[in-house]
Amino acid sequence: MVSDRRTSSDDPLKFLIVDDHALVRYGLSLALRQRYPDVVIVEAGSLAEAMRKARSERDLTAILYDLQMGDSDEHSGLTDMLDAAGDVPLIVVSGATDGNVIASCIRAGARGFVNKGCEGAVLDQALPIVLEGGIFAPAPPTPPDGQRVRIALASAPAQARSENDAVSSLTERQREVLRLLLEGQSNKEIARALGVLEGTIKVHLRTVMQRLGVRNRTQLALATMKAGIKLQS
Template sequence: MNHAVGNARMPVESAAAKTPVTAGAPRVLVVDDHALMRRGLALVITLRFPGATVIEAGSLAEAVRLAQEESDLSAVLFDLQMGDTEGLPGVEAMLHVLDGVPLVVISGTLDASLIAACIRAGARGFLPKGSEAEALDHALPVVLSGGIYAPLPRGATVSPSMPPPTPGILDGLTARQREILVLLLEGRSNKEIARSLGILEGTIKVHLRSVMQRLGVHNRTQLALLVSRAGPPS
């Protein structure tokens, strides 16, 4: 088992025999500007996935260089807020050089519209920094098999490996509902959406509740994920 720090790989003792294993031996690039966070994620991965190799990067620039040098990456764990990048631009820049390698966003913020925005940009997963270590047991196999992994509200992390949305699933929505969904996917709160459209916040809630019932989802996260996969609601 190898644990990579920068370009130097050092053997690490594993307790994997005592931990659940749900995938093979992935090769993972962990990108975070906090060394303690990187090392913690690296340790969790090597403990829970026998034979796994972890490569660490402390910035977007270093991550881009390593991604270009490493031709056999299995996945990337990418911090949303770093010293040389912040938010979706960093995610998009990283995805540009990954050539299909699944990227999982790591963030201290758990927000439905943020999760949807990351998935819409091309990320294959989203992990809150407050997640239990066991979340990686589910997240990595899901994204490595082509699925999407994202948390639901109330701190309960699940893996919604949703099938592709039915073609035309958004066709029956009203023009107002489509306007609201566009703003939802931009990360706006109900209050911000109401202000932007010049209507009451309560009206936004009524529209969203109606859309959720129509599409068969139960919360903003599921709604945002479904709409982001169905395409722009314009």
């Protein structure tokens, strides 16, 4: 199966969006395209269609899955979808706020849970963490003034969010990816060195480039030198 996958470091990310409401699928597509302009979007409006596409589509980066699909029970449907997804990480996107529902999704094998009422920026936080093997979920109970997010990833420190300095928002892992990239390693080599999926490296690099306002590796190297980022631990 690995031999069938594309190997180019410039391959776009590819997401399967599963929701039985076309407008929701459209909104999620816009959110992903805003962050990753070259993203490939695959849509499914039913569980049956989603399972077919999960099994047939190559190189899926992740699946965004609505828990309340019209053609299935939410819990058995999630189990069936996870089985069809295989190794592709699945993030539940749902309007549910019950902590028991969230916990049951994570126990079933979902790698993340994003509430439909949250801000779009939550996806920026969720995707790298989920693709790196962590769990992303809201912390119950949800406070009345908005959703707070708890990131459960033992290997990554809390991400600084300085508005005035883009460099301060880089996580330790993003710095590590950047260091290896500046050493001339390809996405595949970086993924192998860090023991993560190549799609994870793509997400990290796109995030770093967006934070530093650059569009390619050459500009990224120059921006790193200008900013004086210390990449050595």
